[in-house]
Amino acid sequence: MKIIWAVFKKEGLDTIRDRRAIIAMIVIPMVIFPVLFGGVGFFAIREVKKAQEKQVNIGLVQPVPDNPLVEALKSKDGFEVMEIGADVVPMDEVENTELDAVLVFRSDFSEQLEGTGAGNITLHYRSTGNGGIIRSRIMRIVGDYEKEVMESRIKSLGYTLEFINPIEVSFEDTATQQEQIGEAVGGFIPYIFIILCFTGAMYPAIDLGAGEKERGTLETLLTSSAPLMKILMGKLLLIICSGLIAAGLSLTSMGLALLSMGSKIGEFASEVGPMLQPLNILLFFSLLLPLTVFFASFLLTLSFFAKSFKEAQSIISPMMAVIIFPLVFGMMPWVKLTYITALVPILNISLASKAIFSGNVDWGPVFVVYVSLIALAAIGFVACTKLVGRESILFRS
Amino acid sequence: MIQVEGISKIFKKAETSKQKIYRTAPKTTFHALDKVSFTCQPGRIYTLLGPNGAGKTTALRIIASMLKPSEGTVRVAGIDITKDARQARAKLGFLTGSTGLYDRLTPRETLKYFGELHQVEAAQIRSRVDELIDRLAIGDFADRRVGKLSMGQKQRVSIARTLMHDPEVIIFDEPTTGLDVLTSRTIIDWIRECKNAGKTIIFSTHIMGEVSLLSDDLGVIHNGKLCYNDSFENFKSNFGQHTLEDAFISILDAAE
Numbered sequence: 001m002k003i004i005w006a007v008f009k010k011e012g013l014d015t016i017r018d019r020r021a022i023i024a025m026i027v028i029p030m031v032i033f034p035v036l037f038g039g040v041g042f043f044a045i046r047e048v049k050k051a052q053e054k055q056v057n058i059g060l061v062q063p064v065p066d067n068p069l070v071e072a073l074k075s076k077d078g079f080e081v082m083e084i085g086a087d088v089v090p091m092d093e094v095e096n097t098e099l100d101a102v103l104v105f106r107s108d109f110s111e112q113l114e115g116t117g118a119g120n121i122t123l124h125y126r127s128t129g130n131g132g133i134i135r136s137r138i139m140r141i142v143g144d145y146e147k148e149v150m151e152s153r154i155k156s157l158g159y160t161l162e163f164i165n166p167i168e169v170s171f172e173d174t175a176t177q178q179e180q181i182g183e184a185v186g187g188f189i190p191y192i193f194i195i196l197c198f199t200g201a202m203y204p205a206i207d208l209g210a211g212e213k214e215r216g217t218l219e220t221l222l223t224s225s226a227p228l229m230k231i232l233m234g235k236l237l238l239i240i241c242s243g244l245i246a247a248g249l250s251l252t253s254m255g256l257a258l259l260s261m262g263s264k265i266g267e268f269a270s271e272v273g274p275m276l277q278p279l280n281i282l283l284f285f286s287l288l289l290p291l292t293v294f295f296a297s298f299l300l301t302l303s304f305f306a307k308s309f310k311e312a313q314s315i316i317s318p319m320m321a322v323i324i325f326p327l328v329f330g331m332m333p334w335v336k337l338t339y340i341t342a343l344v345p346i347l348n349i350s351l352a353s354k355a356i357f358s359g360n361v362d363w364g365p366v367f368v369v370y371v372s373l374i375a376l377a378a379i380g381f382v383a384c385t386k387l388v389g390r391e392s393i394l395f396r397s
Numbered sequence: 398m399i400q401v402e403g404i405s406k407i408f409k410k411a412e413t414s415k416q417k418i419y420r421t422a423p424k425t426t427f428h429a430l431d432k433v434s435f436t437c438q439p440g441r442i443y444t445l446l447g448p449n450g451a452g453k454t455t456a457l458r459i460i461a462s463m464l465k466p467s468e469g470t471v472r473v474a475g476i477d478i479t480k481d482a483r484q485a486r487a488k489l490g491f492l493t494g495s496t497g498l499y500d501r502l503t504p505r506e507t508l509k510y511f512g513e514l515h516q517v518e519a520a521q522i523r524s525r526v527d528e529l530i531d532r533l534a535i536g537d538f539a540d541r542r543v544g545k546l547s548m549g550q551k552q553r554v555s556i557a558r559t560l561m562h563d564p565e566v567i568i569f570d571e572p573t574t575g576l577d578v579l580t581s582r583t584i585i586d587w588i589r590e591c592k593n594a595g596k597t598i599i600f601s602t603h604i605m606g607e608v609s610l611l612s613d614d615l616g617v618i619h620n621g622k623l624c625y626n627d628s629f630e631n632f633k634s635n636f637g638q639h640t641l642e643d644a645f646i647s648i649l650d651a652a653e
Contacts, residue, residue: 006513010502017501017542220497220558223461223568224514225487231514391464392409 003226007234011208015238021203025242029196029250033257051130056137059084059093059102067110069145073103076141090124100134101125113149182358187331189284189357190350191324192254193247197288198323200246201239201295202316208235209303209388210312218394229385232300236381239296240289247288251281283356287349290373294345297380304388307396326350342368345376398597399437399460399566404469406430406455406621429455431621432469435614437597439565442588442611444629445601446645447618453601456618457570460599461491474565474597487515490564492555494574500544504535504554507543508561515562529557549580556587566597573607585610605641617648624652 015021057080058073074081084093090102106112106120113119123138125131154163173180212218221231299316306312323346329335330350337351342365352369355361387393406429430452437443447453458464460471462482471478474488498507505526512522530539533553538546543554552572559567569588573581588611592598600611608615608629615632617625625632625648636644 002516003514006510010499010506010510013506014499014501215497215499216493217497217499219458219461219463219493220491220511221514222463223486223489223491224511225483225516225562226514227483395458395464 003230004234004237007226007231008237011204011235011238012241015204015207015242018203018207021207021242024203025200025246026249029200029246030253032192032196032250033254036257047130048133051133052137053078054130054134055080056101056134057082057099058138059088059090059097059099061088061090061102061104062086062107062109067105068148069142072141072145073138078137079141090122094124094126100131101138103138116153176359179358179360182360183333183354185357187327187350187354190353191327191331193250193284193288194291194323194327194346194349195320196250197243197247197292198295198320201243201292201299204242205239205296205299205303206306206309206312206316208239209300210306210309211303213304213306214308222394228389232385232388236293236296236300236384239300240292243292243295244285244288247285247292280356284353287352287369287373290370290377291346291349293377294373294380297377297384301384301387301393305393305396330354337362337365337369339365339368342366343372345373348372398439398472398474399443399599400470400472401433401435401456401460402470402472403432403434404430404456404459404466404471405432406452406459406464407467428621430459430466433618433621433623434469435616435623435626437566437599437614439597440592440595441613442592442598442600443614443616444608444612445599445616445618446603446608447601448603448649451618452621453603453618454570455621457491457568457599457601461489461568462486487562488565490559490562490567491570492559492567492572493570494572494576498543498551498554498558501542503540503542504546504557505530505539507554508557511558511561517562525561525563529560533557548576549583552576552580552584556584560591564596566599567591569598569600571601571603573602573604581607605645609641617645619649619652622652624648 015025055078060070060073060081060083070081073079084099084102088102090104093099093102102124104122104124106122108117109119109121111117121142123135125135125138127135150164151161154161175183212221222228298319302315302319303312306315326344326347327350330347335341335347335351337348337355341351342348348369352366355366408427408429409425433452433456435443445453445456455464459466460473460478462471462473462478462485465479473485476485476488478485499510502510508526508529509522512525517525530536533556535550535553535557538550543551546554567588569584572584572588576584585607588598588600592613600607602608612629612632615625615627615629616623627635632644636647639647
């Protein structure tokens with residue numbers, strides 16, 4: 001135990017003094033959620049709000065005088081309407097002038113509406129940027145007018161609106177809001193956490209294996225009377241801690257970001273907040289622990305296999321894609337935790353945490369998840385100690 | 398004492414990528430060492446001389462129990478390394494040309510760490526660290542990170558690290574490779590000091606000048622075979638009128 005502790009202490013000190021490891025283990029997990037919620041969320045909300053409140057300049061081509069639709073557009077706040085000549089090219093107006101959109105009324109627009117036909121309008125706009133929001137703001141007014149016309153037509157025939165809406169459906173969802181959000185966010189949480197856990201473990205693992213080879217310290221380490229198994233255990237312990245610290249810090253920063261941004265994120269924050277109860281977090285971390293042991297063993301083995309730090313990076317970095325695939329798959333709403341999916345590493349954590357965070361846990365498959373993850377961790381650890389002990393790996397050059 | 402008896406080391410030869418694709422060649426083996434035997438006595442320096450790729454490092458790695466011999470036995474301070482590698486390693490220090498130090502640790506932290514790895518008692522670690530820092534004049538930079546030290550300072554730390562557990566046997570594997578004259582001289586002086594302290598020293602090199610400076614006994618290794626093994630005195634009398642380099646080449650030619 002003394003040797004394991006000595007190796008752990010030394011590697012910890014070495015890692016704390018390694019800028020790259022600190023960035024991956026502490027800075028990124030601490031920054032990602034405030035940036036995600038605070039930065040991206042804040043700017044996204046601000047931009048949408050800006051687009052909603054922005055004055056929309058609309059050019060009208062061939063408008064019918066006193067048409068209620070034109071009047072509605074003119075009278076609405078946030079709309080500036082001007083008539084433009086029929087000879088202009090609408091798209092050029094949208095592209096080259098301050099007009100956000102151009103509405104072209106077909107010459108028979110009023111005629112059609114007075115009869116039983118459909119009045120034709122063409123809306124020219126630019127779909128990129130805020131164009132989508134501008135379009136929907138205009139279409140809301142067009143829709144209101146269309147509803148008015150429809151109502152008057154139905155009434156003129158002596159019917160009510162129910163005549164064309166014969167079935168009225170109301171929805172009652174049995175899933176609680178926690179379940180709904182838990183299902184959506186429960187898949188997202190492990191996605192972020194497992195990736196950060198892997199990234200947090202990655203740099204120390206590369207440094208502790210390939211870095212040791214590259215510095216020429218491996219030989220001196222191997223000629224000490226400390227058993228290789230204990231040296232590896234000390235190293236693994238540090239890599240596991242690095243991964244869990246990265247995951248723990250990201251959880252803390254997510255909680256803090258939600259608390260501070262609560263008013264801005266609104267409903268999302270107030271619903272996600274209660275999901276992060278201590279018991280749920282504890283359960284999630286207990287799932288993450290064996291996976292981290294496996295990650296650490298796997299990363300350290302690859303790291304010792306590599307001839308240099310660079311080679312280790314090029315071997316390990318693509319592994320991220322292998323992790324992301326089951327995590328993305330786990331976020332799909334139709335993928336459920338069963339006794340079969342409980343055996344698929346990474347996917348099983350994603351599905352189990354979805355169940356845990358939504359408060360809808362079936363303990364049978366969750367137990368299988370624990371057993372399979374612990375077995376995976378044990379296999380990873382044994383394989384690491386066996387493989388790293390091989391001359392062909394230790395002295396691969 | 399180090400007793401090396403008939404050690405051989407066979408490596409699987411890696412296939413070239415062309416051979417892998419076309420499967421044109423069967424897997425072959427490579428004899429890095431072929432029945433090598435020699436003995437190093439306490440208080441004497443055994444120099445292992447050979448060209449690059451001769452098998453010196455393989456032999457030293459086997460003695461240090463990092464590699465397992467394909468055949469033969471090695472005894473370090475009377476302990477068979479294949480039977481009790483840990484016990485043998487506790488009696489052994491290993492120093493290579495690459496300093497083998499951690500850039501982000503200080504010399505003091507490095508020495509403490511290796512003391513702990515060798516399971517030296519905590520109280521003894523403290524006194525031993527202070528003693529080595531004093532003896533090797535490390536004091537001025539003992540608490541500065543190794544990465545910021547000069548090559549000469551690093552080598553002094555390396556020597557201290559090798560001596561931390563007071564080994565009976567010390568292996569120096571091309572310890573002066575790539576070093577300037579002054580730093581090399583520090584190492585040479587320390588090898589002599591270790592010899593005077595009664596330790597068993599095995600020293601590998603391909604630099605002729607160092608051979609005459611240090612050797613008590615000499616082994617010449619070429620293509621994995623020990624082609625000369627005798628005292629340095631006998632070597633000098635056998636090849637009296639030749640320069641050391643000529644004598645070395647004539648041994649290699651005879652072994653071809």
